[in-house]
Amino acid sequence: MATKVRDIMTGSPTSFKPEIDIVTVARSMRDEDIGAVLVQDDDRLHGLVTDRDLVVRGLAAGGDPAQAKVGDVCSDVTASVGPDDSTDAAARTMRERAVRRLPVIENGNVVGIVSLGDLAIEKDERSALADISASTGNR
Template sequence: MARKIRDIMTGSPTSVSPELDIVTVARAMRDEDIGAVLVAEGDDMKGLVTDRDLVVRGLAAGGDPKEIKIGGLASSATATIGPDDSVDRAAQIMRERAVRRLPVVEDGRPVGIVSIGDLAVEKDSASALADISAARPNT
């Protein structure tokens, strides 16, 4: 039987206000050693921002990074998954939506994030992606 998302997800996702600037969010991502944050107002999830979004949509666009608000960079979180859904279901959604991360939502609130790397470690622990995803981060 396939494992459930709750078994492989990263719990307690970091959420940030859409009003924060990208420098503040980038520092939080560095300090917490994470590659994505949820953008939320209270329990209302507005979207997701990755480290790549900070560069491609934020810094590369020009302007003062301390003035660019994270809410303007967020990808809308149209695809989510529940903690009791299967790993296979997450892979299916990621393929269909061409996304690498899915917010995990329970009772309307974000409770985690599952990444393509998490799936690789679970489904094929001998793959190159699984090795990279399981490795300690570069510092």
């Protein structure tokens, strides 16, 4: 059983600059079958955007989605973990901050993302969340 975040995180996460339109981001998320991407400008982490953020803050807000910028719809990052932090510490941080994904930061650089689903698969592979998280995406 893995005990470190680095053992279960998604490494080399997809990221976009804040000025990229949400349609481009949504298509990339679809093509990569992922539910979240980072919003970064060079080495500065602006936030994290989920598929839900794109719908609720982007599409539902009205206007032209091709003109809406991902930097305007992303969620602020309120917490992060390091790759050598324990999976228990990551779970505790998610619980305390009420978040489902955490950037993994090492030496000031984002090196991965760990999700609630990653933790579920690791902690209790027989749970419903682990089963759903481990399945292939709906296409």
